[in-house]
Amino acid sequence: MLKLYISPGACATASHIALEEAGADYQTQVIDLKTGQQKTPEYLAVNPAGVTPALETDHGVITQNAAILALVAQTHPDRNLAPIDDPYAFAAFNAFNGFLASSLHPAIGRVLFSRPPLEGEVRDQAVELALSKYQLVEDHYLKGDYVLGDTFSLADGYLLVFERWARQAGLLDAARFPRLNAHLDRIQARPAVQRVLASEGLSAV
Known part of the structure; x- marks a missing residue:
């Protein structure tokens, strides 16, 4: 299962929307930016940049909304979420x-x-x-x-x-x-x- 690290209302919402639109099998984990949770050793082990989003996959962690959106669209071609064939x-x-x-x-x-x-x-x-x-x-x-x-x-x-x-x-x-x-x-x-x-x-x- 995919695991997406988010902070509600932050830019990671874009990747959250992507997974939901795709009907993907995923779960989310909230990283509280206001309390500095993104700077903890546990989260830095996931994303050393200390920001969200981060998407855990079977092939490793993918960061950056633009990359995650492209990945979701390409791995769910039946949902027509991007013009991946052109x-x-x-x-x-x-x-x-x-x-x-x-x-x-x-x-x-x-x-x-x-x-x-x-x-x-x-x-x-x-x-x-x-x-x-x-x-x-x-x-x-x-x-x-x-x-x-x-x-x-x-x-x-x-x-x-x-x-x-x-x-x-x-x-x-x-x-x-x-x-x-x-x-x-x-x-x-x-x-x-x-x-x-x-x-x-x-x-x-």
Whole structure:
């Protein structure tokens, strides 16, 4: 059985959604980031980077959402969770997930999770940088009702994480980001996503 280490509401929710959408045989273990559980010897033995997600498999531990999403899609081809049969479309799927991991996540993460919290002009600049990343998705990277167009993929569950963070922080303005807001509502309504949110003690935002 697969074992996914998560922290409720953190970016690992994307991998949790992936496994649930796939109908995979898995279990989860919560790592409490607020109490520093990710820094314990027990968890560092699983993921030396001390972050979630981490997915224990029969072939070893896989980390990073982008890698886990690709793995889940490829190991559950009957669920059509990514365009794995088209090398170019699959590259686009991976490229979008890479953008989320390397560009959007750090930008919004700095706004929301810097300790001590950002203040004044420094915060304003960080917010505008983060919003510019969301604007790229709104204007260019969101191809239709879903990230890749007319069909759901696991990239949609990954994007949901950052849409939720922005909406909860009052940054996902409906006038500026109508497509992202509609996308978030659409993905949160999926049964698998609702099950994941409930299991993490979360609700739609």
